[in-house]
Amino acid sequence: MFGPVIMGSSNQKISYSELGQKLVPSAIASVMTIALENPDVLSLAAGFTDNHSLPVPEVGEAVKDLLSRSGLPEYLQYGPNQGRPELRHMLAERLMKQDGVVYNEEDRKKVFITNGSQQALFLATQVLCDAGDIIFVESPSYFVYLEMLKGEGIEARSLPVTEDGSIDFPGFEKELIGMRESGEIDRVKAIYLVSYFSNPSGESRSEDEKIRLAEVLQRLDEPIAVIEDAAYRELYFTEEYPARSIVSLDDFKGISRLYLTTLTKPFATGLKIGSGFCTDKDWLERMLWLKGHHDFGSSNFTQAILENVLSDGSFDSHLRVIRQIYQEKMHTLHIALCDEGLETVGWEWKKPLGGLYLWLKAPEELDTRMGSEFWEACCRNGVLYVPGDLCYGGVKVFDSVRLSFGVLSEKNLMEAARRFTETAKLFSNIG
Amino acid sequence: MFGPVIMGSSNQKISYSELGQKLVPSAIASVMTIALENPDVLSLAAGFTDNHSLPVPEVGEAVKDLLSRSGLPEYLQYGPNQGRPELRHMLAERLMKQDGVVYNEEDRKKVFITNGSQQALFLATQVLCDAGDIIFVESPSYFVYLEMLKGEGIEARSLPVTEDGSIDFPGFEKELIGMRESGEIDRVKAIYLVSYFSNPSGESRSEDEKIRLAEVLQRLDEPIAVIEDAAYRELYFTEEYPARSIVSLDDFKGISRLYLTTLTKPFATGLKIGSGFCTDKDWLERMLWLKGHHDFGSSNFTQAILENVLSDGSFDSHLRVIRQIYQEKMHTLHIALCDEGLETVGWEWKKPLGGLYLWLKAPEELDTRMGSEFWEACCRNGVLYVPGDLCYGGVKVFDSVRLSFGVLSEKNLMEAARRFTETAKLFSNIG
Numbered sequence: 087m088f089g090p091v092i093m094g095s096s097n098q099k100i101s102y103s104e105l106g107q108k109l110v111p112s113a114i115a116s117v118m119t120i121a122l123e124n125p126d127v128l129s130l131a132a133g134f135t136d137n138h139s140l141p142v143p144e145v146g147e148a149v150k151d152l153l154s155r156s157g158l159p160e161y162l163q164y165g166p167n168q169g170r171p172e173l174r175h176m177l178a179e180r181l182m183k184q185d186g187v188v189y190n191e192e193d194r195k196k197v198f199i200t201n202g203s204q205q206a207l208f209l210a211t212q213v214l215c216d217a218g219d220i221i222f223v224e225s226p227s228y229f230v231y232l233e234m235l236k237g238e239g240i241e242a243r244s245l246p247v248t249e250d251g252s253i254d255f256p257g258f259e260k261e262l263i264g265m266r267e268s269g270e271i272d273r274v275k276a277i278y279l280v281s282y283f284s285n286p287s288g289e290s291r292s293e294d295e296k297i298r299l300a301e302v303l304q305r306l307d308e309p310i311a312v313i314e315d316a317a318y319r320e321l322y323f324t325e326e327y328p329a330r331s332i333v334s335l336d337d338f339k340g341i342s343r344l345y346l347t348t349l350t351k352p353f354a355t356g357l358k359i360g361s362g363f364c365t366d367k368d369w370l371e372r373m374l375w376l377k378g379h380h381d382f383g384s385s386n387f388t389q390a391i392l393e394n395v396l397s398d399g400s401f402d403s404h405l406r407v408i409r410q411i412y413q414e415k416m417h418t419l420h421i422a423l424c425d426e427g428l429e430t431v432g433w434e435w436k437k438p439l440g441g442l443y444l445w446l447k448a449p450e451e452l453d454t455r456m457g458s459e460f461w462e463a464c465c466r467n468g469v470l471y472v473p474g475d476l477c478y479g480g481v482k483v484f485d486s487v488r489l490s491f492g493v494l495s496e497k498n499l500m501e502a503a504r505r506f507t508e509t510a511k512l513f514s515n516i517g
Numbered sequence: 518m519f520g521p522v523i524m525g526s527s528n529q530k531i532s533y534s535e536l537g538q539k540l541v542p543s544a545i546a547s548v549m550t551i552a553l554e555n556p557d558v559l560s561l562a563a564g565f566t567d568n569h570s571l572p573v574p575e576v577g578e579a580v581k582d583l584l585s586r587s588g589l590p591e592y593l594q595y596g597p598n599q600g601r602p603e604l605r606h607m608l609a610e611r612l613m614k615q616d617g618v619v620y621n622e623e624d625r626k627k628v629f630i631t632n633g634s635q636q637a638l639f640l641a642t643q644v645l646c647d648a649g650d651i652i653f654v655e656s657p658s659y660f661v662y663l664e665m666l667k668g669e670g671i672e673a674r675s676l677p678v679t680e681d682g683s684i685d686f687p688g689f690e691k692e693l694i695g696m697r698e699s700g701e702i703d704r705v706k707a708i709y710l711v712s713y714f715s716n717p718s719g720e721s722r723s724e725d726e727k728i729r730l731a732e733v734l735q736r737l738d739e740p741i742a743v744i745e746d747a748a749y750r751e752l753y754f755t756e757e758y759p760a761r762s763i764v765s766l767d768d769f770k771g772i773s774r775l776y777l778t779t780l781t782k783p784f785a786t787g788l789k790i791g792s793g794f795c796t797d798k799d800w801l802e803r804m805l806w807l808k809g810h811h812d813f814g815s816s817n818f819t820q821a822i823l824e825n826v827l828s829d830g831s832f833d834s835h836l837r838v839i840r841q842i843y844q845e846k847m848h849t850l851h852i853a854l855c856d857e858g859l860e861t862v863g864w865e866w867k868k869p870l871g872g873l874y875l876w877l878k879a880p881e882e883l884d885t886r887m888g889s890e891f892w893e894a895c896c897r898n899g900v901l902y903v904p905g906d907l908c909y910g911g912v913k914v915f916d917s918v919r920l921s922f923g924v925l926s927e928k929n930l931m932e933a934a935r936r937f938t939e940t941a942k943l944f945s946n947i948g
Contacts, residue, residue: 098740100773100800101703106644109806112813115598140593142584145818149580153573162571162785167546201632201812208811213537234810272532309529342531354593356817369531375540379665380639381632382543385816386787387576 128502134493148394165386169199185334203360226477242479276311282319286488288438293329300337322440323413342366422503431514442492469505559933565924579825596817600630616765634791640804657908673910707742713750717919719869724760731768753871754844773797853934862945873923879916900936
């Protein structure tokens, strides 16, 4: 069946673009590989969601409803690059309702649908930044975004913090003014905030903090965008975090803003639909033109499923169920770590009010990085975590860890807590 | 409900990356806008698929089967960045079967799943090319790819052709040697072929042509990759085009190759799943690392649906149905154009053996570009087409058009042919 074999002299390695050369594997990918290769290992690393509560009946009903509609099955055809108009309308309305402001017909035009909110982050960043540009990030921040920035040669610089860990706004303003004086300000393209039950810290940004940021930027009067990642906003345990988003705060007037959310983290990650709400028409257009090159539109079918569950209320009723599940899981992990005595060997953490993570500070000077003695001991003891240093942009901190309580069962969370604490105790004299 | 309004002094326009600045709206987007704004217009422009034969029962069965499975509903959870292992296995096996070669266990590792084959094209190109680099393309070639290249500042250079329109291999070799002598060869990153029932030409590349290309590249011995876009390979009308893919031709040994296919064009475009098969492990890894930044994995749910319809045979039985539908539609449009007398006023075209397009050559010197007199007259007469010049890289040709027969009904195809021919007759004295 084969054609004649020519002994190919061509054995030249292809050469890559600047980006292609700089790309490196994701650090978290190696954590996942350890987990996959060692089925006995309990992973507190993966940010997966609870498997048992995935919305099987809700998706079933939505698909049944779609398939039984009269008329053409447009949901199986290509959809618009920007996303389904009705879904965009619903998302704009939902955001305005969350922010307690009046929905305006223009709002739907600001929404675009992406392959998870990750794609929106990618589009936003590619349109804004060349290699060497700067994005200010929180300490800690979302490590997948930090890895993307690194891959693109963009500097993730830490927002300055006060001693209690909150953003040092006067310090930040001073830093920006200094950058203007040194001619560096043009490289600052955006500020990235994970402002509701953050991945990884679990913390939220108060309205007061957002307003103070807006004031700094207004006084500075430089073209710096603000990106607010609200992936966990709907995953509160008992009540919404009482802060409007940056798109509804008039203090940001004139500042280009992008608000990101995901429909799949709080419902079914396998559907992979996120969205952005952009206040800057020109920026939005460019992101959409780039999306045209990426894929000219996200899956119309999964968008139609989400449109359906949003409109019949099953998205919200499912959310009510999983909020309780995650609160219980968080509580289980928290109590297990307490009961095992992790606090007694110098570890500290706060109970979050939402999200999927506990953010732990190790005893002073305990190195938790991948490959550290502590890391290796945890692996040997069958428990994985995300090393905190991956969550820092500029100034790295080596004594934190992120523990996810989303995916493991209550029983496994308790066993993982036992293994983790057992290992931590072996290192307690270091602390 | 609003916070205090600060009269924002910040009204600075944000500045974009080099890429962000270069981005332009897609030409085809303006065609689509005309179609949307004028419901009476019949569009032979959009490359949509037939709406009436979309696989509603097949998708329904697949979802029902998935949802009724015992065990965890993993298909609603995140999947691997590279794609579902079983789907990758099936796609590798399917390709080897089409090529008539023996499937090797290693083959599945070469497959990756993307948001339509467009994303694979984007990843491949971003990893390979910086602005100023060169990709050789056919005349005509896939205009969405040409637009992407333009957007990224990459030069799409036309492969030289002989008088009968086939690739001029000696000419190409000479050109490449010349580029080596002038030091330009390092900028040549890949050759892009749409080799089965091409969009837009409907033509296929014989095995002999592929082998001649391989020979040129082997003799040249420069690190130039080959990308084969087989989006329409399965959309033949009566029989497969008898040419193996570049990944199964030993003549290409040592040359980095990427073969692209889509699961959604021949099934349901709304599911948005494509795939790549890459012979170069290092290139593949870099594309996957970049995909990690894009979205860290395509929708696991739509992948699971496709896995299901591939394994129970409904993908293939649906293909058998739509092949006949598209053949009939092609025939309807072809006959209607003949009956209306388009040939009598100097237009020429060939009946394709597969795909979704008729590629028409206008009478000499009739300008069919967007905004030309002919274009405006067609718009006024309520029929849209894709101007052929959009499908050329380097040397543009202004007297061709692409007509899609995928989406319109038989009745509308006939009416569109009438309007098109009527307009063409008005311009017949120009020819």
